[in-house]
Amino acid sequence: MDHCELTTEPINVGAVARRVVPPECGATVTLDGYARRFTTRDSKVIETEYLVYEAYEEMALKEMQKLAAKAKEDFAISNVGIVHRTGKIEIGETSVVISVAAPHRKDAFAACEWLIKELKRTVPIWKKEIYADGEAWSEGEAAE
Amino acid sequence: MSDMRINVLFFGATADIVGKRREELEVDGEVSAGSILDELRTRFPYLAAQKLHISIEQEYASSDSIVKAGDEIAIFTSVSGG
Numbered sequence: 001m002d003h004c005e006l007t008t009e010p011i012n013v014g015a016v017a018r019r020v021v022p023p024e025c026g027a028t029v030t031l032d033g034y035a036r037r038f039t040t041r042d043s044k045v046i047e048t049e050y051l052v053y054e055a056y057e058e059m060a061l062k063e064m065q066k067l068a069a070k071a072k073e074d075f076a077i078s079n080v081g082i083v084h085r086t087g088k089i090e091i092g093e094t095s096v097v098i099s100v101a102a103p104h105r106k107d108a109f110a111a112c113e114w115l116i117k118e119l120k121r122t123v124p125i126w127k128k129e130i131y132a133d134g135e136a137w138s139e140g141e142a143a144e
Numbered sequence: 145m146s147d148m149r150i151n152v153l154f155f156g157a158t159a160d161i162v163g164k165r166r167e168e169l170e171v172d173g174e175v176s177a178g179s180i181l182d183e184l185r186t187r188f189p190y191l192a193a194q195k196l197h198i199s200i201e202q203e204y205a206s207s208d209s210i211v212k213a214g215d216e217i218a219i220f221t222s223v224s225g226g
Contacts, residue, residue, distance in 0.1 A: 033226055053225065056155050056218055059202035060225075084225060096226050116226060124199070124218075125225025126156030137157040140224035 002072075003081040004064035006055050010093065011083050017099040020079035027105035029112045033096040035089045039129075048129045051089040056124040060084070063123040067115055075111035077102040082115065084125055095127075147172060148213040152184065157221045158196070162188045177217070178207030184219060194221050 003019055017030040035051045068080040081099040089095050098115050102108035120140060127138040150169045159165050162184075169183060177198045185192045198205050199218045211217060 054156050054159075055225070056153070056199075056202075056220065059199060059218070062202055120223070120226040122204075122223065123225050124155065124220060124223050126220070127224045127226075128156070137160070137221065138224035140222045 002065070002068040002079055003083070004061055004068060005083045006057055006060060007083060007085055008087040009085070011085055011097050013094055013097050016081045016083050016097045020081040020099050020101045022078050022101065024103055025078050025101040026103055027108050028099055028101040029105065029108035030097065030099040031112050031116055032094055033098075033116070034094045035091050037091045046129075047131065048091065049132060050091060050130050051095065052128040052130065053084070053086045053089060053095060054126050054128070055084065055086045057086075059124050064119070067118050067122070070118075071100070071111045071115055075100075075102070075114070076104070076107040077111045080111070080115065082119065084119075084123070086125070150175075150180065150211060150213070150215065150217055152180065153216065153218040155218065155220045156224075157194065158191065158219050161190045161194070171211075175211050176207060177205045177209045177211055180211060180217060181207065181219070191219075196221065197223075 013032045017028050039046045064082045071080055077100050079101045083097045085095050098112055100108045100112045129136055147170055152167045154162055154165055197220055200209055200215050
């Protein structure tokens with residue numbers, strides 16, 4: 001069973017990884033994406049105090065489900081779990097978990113990388129970075 | 145052609161720029177997504193500096209997509225989840 005979810009609560013990474021495991025699988029690859037304190041931008045180090053994520057919830061869930069379905073078409077994998085947290089995220093806390101269960105690890109690694117890349121490109125969720133002296137909406141991967 | 149009302153939702157940077165989360169527009173009959181973007185850029189000039197995306201009924205749309213009465217429209221900047 002695939003599992004897509006948005007939550008304002010802390011994400012239990014292990015639980016997401018476990019719930020996608022069917023009997024034909026031998027490996028689950030799980031990405032645990034969490035809030036980074038230091039970011040280098042234009043060779044300047046920026047310190048983030050915390051993050052706030054906002055989602056267009058109905059559309060974000062639809063897009064996450066589309067990604068899970070497409071990944072299963074394109075890769076030899078069995079199940080996908082995608083959970084994204086919204087609201088305030090402290091440094092080091094998990095913002096996104098993607099778990100991919102597959103009969104063999106190679107396909108799970110490839111699908112997981114594809115899923116996070118596409119999630120950052122298409123799923124309507126926005127990240128605001130809060131610094132000591134201000135805040136800014138992140139411009140996403142394209143700008144990094 | 146009769147008047148129709150369209151509800152536009154804003155998220156993230158666009159919500160901050162316009163200072164609200166939704167705006168009601170009145171248009172004459174069917175319109176394109178592009179003409180809605182033009183109207184919003186006129187109402188909220190600061191939007192003009194942004195690269196904007198538009199969705200119709202929670203699906204990505206292009207500027208020539210047609211908006212019908214009752215459709216849920218959203219305007220937002222490039223996504224940055226993950």
